[in-house]
Amino acid sequence: MSHEPPLAERLRGRVAGRIAPNAPSRLGVAVSGGGDSLALLDLLMTVTGPGVPLEAVTVDHGLRPEARDEAAHVAALCARWGVPHETLRWDGGGERGNLMANARAARYRLIADWAGRRGIGAVALGHTADDVAETFLMRLARASGIDGLATMRARFELHGLSWLRPLLDIRRTDLRAYLKSRGIAWCDDPTNADLRYDRARTRQIVEVLTPLGIDAGTLGRVADNMAAARDALQHYARIEAPRCVRVDRGDVLLDRAPDPPVPAEIDRRLLVAALIFVSGADYPPRESSLTNLRAALARQESHTICGCHVSHAPDGRLRITREWNAVKDLAGPADALWDGRWRLTGPHAPELEVRALGEAVSQCPNRRTTGLPRPTLLASPSVWRGNALISAPLAGMPAGWTAELDETRCEFVASVL
Numbered sequence: 001m002s003h004e005p006p007l008a009e010r011l012r013g014r015v016a017g018r019i020a021p022n023a024p025s026r027l028g029v030a031v032s033g034g035g036d037s038l039a040l041l042d043l044l045m046t047v048t049g050p051g052v053p054l055e056a057v058t059v060d061h062g063l064r065p066e067a068r069d070e071a072a073h074v075a076a077l078c079a080r081w082g083v084p085h086e087t088l089r090w091d092g093g094g095e096r097g098n099l100m101a102n103a104r105a106a107r108y109r110l111i112a113d114w115a116g117r118r119g120i121g122a123v124a125l126g127h128t129a130d131d132v133a134e135t136f137l138m139r140l141a142r143a144s145g146i147d148g149l150a151t152m153r154a155r156f157e158l159h160g161l162s163w164l165r166p167l168l169d170i171r172r173t174d175l176r177a178y179l180k181s182r183g184i185a186w187c188d189d190p191t192n193a194d195l196r197y198d199r200a201r202t203r204q205i206v207e208v209l210t211p212l213g214i215d216a217g218t219l220g221r222v223a224d225n226m227a228a229a230r231d232a233l234q235h236y237a238r239i240e241a242p243r244c245v246r247v248d249r250g251d252v253l254l255d256r257a258p259d260p261p262v263p264a265e266i267d268r269r270l271l272v273a274a275l276i277f278v279s280g281a282d283y284p285p286r287e288s289s290l291t292n293l294r295a296a297l298a299r300q301e302s303h304t305i306c307g308c309h310v311s312h313a314p315d316g317r318l319r320i321t322r323e324w325n326a327v328k329d330l331a332g333p334a335d336a337l338w339d340g341r342w343r344l345t346g347p348h349a350p351e352l353e354v355r356a357l358g359e360a361v362s363q364c365p366n367r368r369t370t371g372l373p374r375p376t377l378l379a380s381p382s383v384w385r386g387n388a389l390i391s392a393p394l395a396g397m398p399a400g401w402t403a404e405l406d407e408t409r410c411e412f413v414a415s416v417l
């Protein structure tokens with residue numbers, strides 16, 4: 001029996017400890033071909049047994065010429081190790097906006113779709129303690145708040161999938177040493193050393209700070225402290241939510257001046273949670289967008305943000321409703337979830353479609369009796385047969401149909417806080 005080097009035992013123990021409480025029936029691992037995620041793949045192979053089949057995935061963003069070879073390298077290793085592997089290609093390099101952010105968002109989406117097809121319940125990512133430290137410094141540069149400075153979560157939910165980060169307390173150098181000891185070659189992404197990128201410059205800075213006693217470990221501990229503070233604030237927001245927030249037929253009514261008052265930070269968290277609840281957004285709005293919202297509200301104006309329409313209700317509370325523009329092109333079968341949250345029940349027929357009510361609200365004679373404002377009615381779900389409006393349950397024209405929030409979304413606190 002060969003003797004395991006202590007480093008391997010230590011790393012396997014840590015990864016096993018992170019995976020065990022979250023183990024799904026099938027586990028995926030996102031492998032770029034770099035040292036971190038290749039080490040993750042190898043470690044996962046040794047800590048998952050036949051009870052938890054492992055599958056690997058690589059995304060070729062088509063942005064660097066070497067990417068194809070990197071994907072092929074991962075594919076070859078997986079073939080040798082008997083791990084099913086798939087390379088997914090992204091061809092959105094020409095899309096408008098921030099290329100890196102688009103590529104990252106597409107990667108998460110592509111991997112989630114792949115996991116859905118393969119019946120995989122959780123996907124592991126190779127973020128390390130060094131990523132925590134570097135992200136912390138990069139967020140400092142943006143004057144981020146507590147959430148931005150907090151350690152990334154070891155587990156989070158996105159696109160209907162669990163994502164795990166089992167390497168968060170493991171240093172990159174240890175993973176490289178581990179790979180060397182196992183004779184496994186990895187690919188170095190040249191952009192990691194390219195000082196035109198924030199990430200590469202930040203790596204240099206971490207080294208410069210070491211003589212001050214500030215290293216990846218120290219920064220990681222500060223980020224952990226921030227995570228503890230974030231969790232405490234979320235806990236407090238959860239306690240305050242019932243007296244500040246009411247869900248009214250899919251809208252959120254937010255009392256921003258409750259008696260006794262809540263701290264501004266709790267009010268901010270409830271507002272962000274309300275925007276996420278109504279829009280189904282994956283990420284909170286940027287701080288600059290929230291500043292614009294506050295300015296508009298201070299002028300007593302309504303405002304659109306994050307796919308939501310925000311206005312003052314007559315009693316002074318804020319009404320956060322879905323923005324008509326964000327849903328006006330959404331059409332789906334009448335028996336499917338609409339806008340990620342509405343379930344319509346009624347005399348279903350295959351040709352029926354759910355769409356936003358829009359200007360057809362004028363065809364609903366009882367709309368005023370609902371007490372709902374026009375923006376809410378415009379974005380509310382309605383049933384159509386071709387161009388004929390059949391039902392608008394929230395606009396006083398049910399015609400045998402009801403519209404209910406899907407159970408995963410109807411509990412405000414449970415779904416967003």
Ligand SMILES: Nc1ncnc2c1ncn2[C@@H]1O[C@H](COP(=O)(O)OP(=O)(O)OP(=O)(O)O)[C@@H](O)[C@H]1O
Nearest residue numbers: 030031032036037057058059060104124125126127
């Ligand atoms: N092209 C890829 N294919 C598959 N997985 C990838 C790819 N790129 C990154 N990953 C996964 O994501 C992890 C983090 O990679 P990286 O730090 O480069 O991501 P990032 O772009 O900074 O995104 P994030 O916001 O998730 O940190 C990797 O260890 C790996 O698990």
